[in-house]
Amino acid sequence: MKSQDYIKLDDTYAAHTYHPIEVVIDRGEGVWVYDVEGNRYLDCLSAYSAVNQGHCHPRILDAATKQMHKVTLTSRAFYNDQMGPFLKQLCELTGYEMAVPMNTGAEAVETAIKIARKWGYEVKGVPDNQAEIIACVGNFAGRTTTIISFTSEDQYKEHFGPLTPGFKLVPYGDAEALAKAITPNTVAFLVEPIQGEGGVNVPPAGYLKRVAEICTANNVLFMADEIQTGLGRTGTLLCSDHEGVRPDVVTLGKALSGGFYPVSAVLADERVLGLFRPGDHGSTFGGNPLGSAVARAALDVLIDESLVERSREVGEYFMGRLRRIESDNIKEVRGKGLLIGVEMTNEARPYCDALRDAGILCKDTHGTVVRFAPPLVITKEEIDWAMERIEPILANGR
């Protein structure tokens, strides 16, 4: 079958929840993917930063296949020999005392919301059912009914109500607006250190530091959604590290499994996560041995291949080259590490289609932004190769 045949199948049988770039991928290796006709593309999306370690990393593949031959799923009704070592490794790496293993990012955020509310009632003393969580305009935290209840994107919630109450929005990057919005019933502030889906929005320097101070002063949990920005994407292990802040709660997902398998987690100290009691929360697949073995290898790769440092170094180089493009089409180049957004003066999608024709896969986000977020294993030479193609397309139009 040819690409167009597969696209037709999707159009016929898949509910139209996405509008994909027309490329049908059948194989990937490192930063490269190949379509069914054998054409090669540089992946500059990395499955929304889930494949930071590169496609089909041999070490993660090896861990996955070895574990598949042993045992894949036990459920949390029993212990398994992979989850404990995985969570120890994750907690030691990030400096938190405990974790809740889940599968998708949305589930990690749902878990964070539940524990924040529980903490609010049992520790802070908020009256039952009165807990408020503050989030930001432009946030993205997943697609569940509760999470879309605090989106500011009309399309994400239209006709999906009734929505979950208990959320408030403040402008992103405005710490004083957060301070004003806090009430005695506020239990948490949920924020992305850089808004990914919202258009690679980088808050003003000092924002997270101020947020941390405000949260501490008001006895409010500072919850950082690092599902997209975490694990090296922005040039530090967690994006919060750029400002030296330590959120009370961190959600991770995406690259936690290097793209092999959905693995997510909520990290916090015992004073927060210790409030969960048996039966309070769970997931059939959360913490399963296959996912845990995959995540252990994915973390090993991140550290052993110094991908955090590489992201910072190569990201600076990439962003510098993008900033040097002279064109009226470009409004702004922003980001950190290898999470880069190029805001165009007009619709971004046609640029992405043109980039695809030139062998580079990107996806527009938030209408006018082209996001460049290749796997962290990318080399400067590969960026030079990409820039030869990116520059004329962004400069001269579509």
Ligand SMILES: *Cc1c(COP(=O)(O)O)cnc(C)c1O
């Ligand atoms: C992708 C993303 C999520 C949701 O993750 P899923 O695995 O798609 O459910 C949550 N928060 C942020 C910041 C994300 O980028």
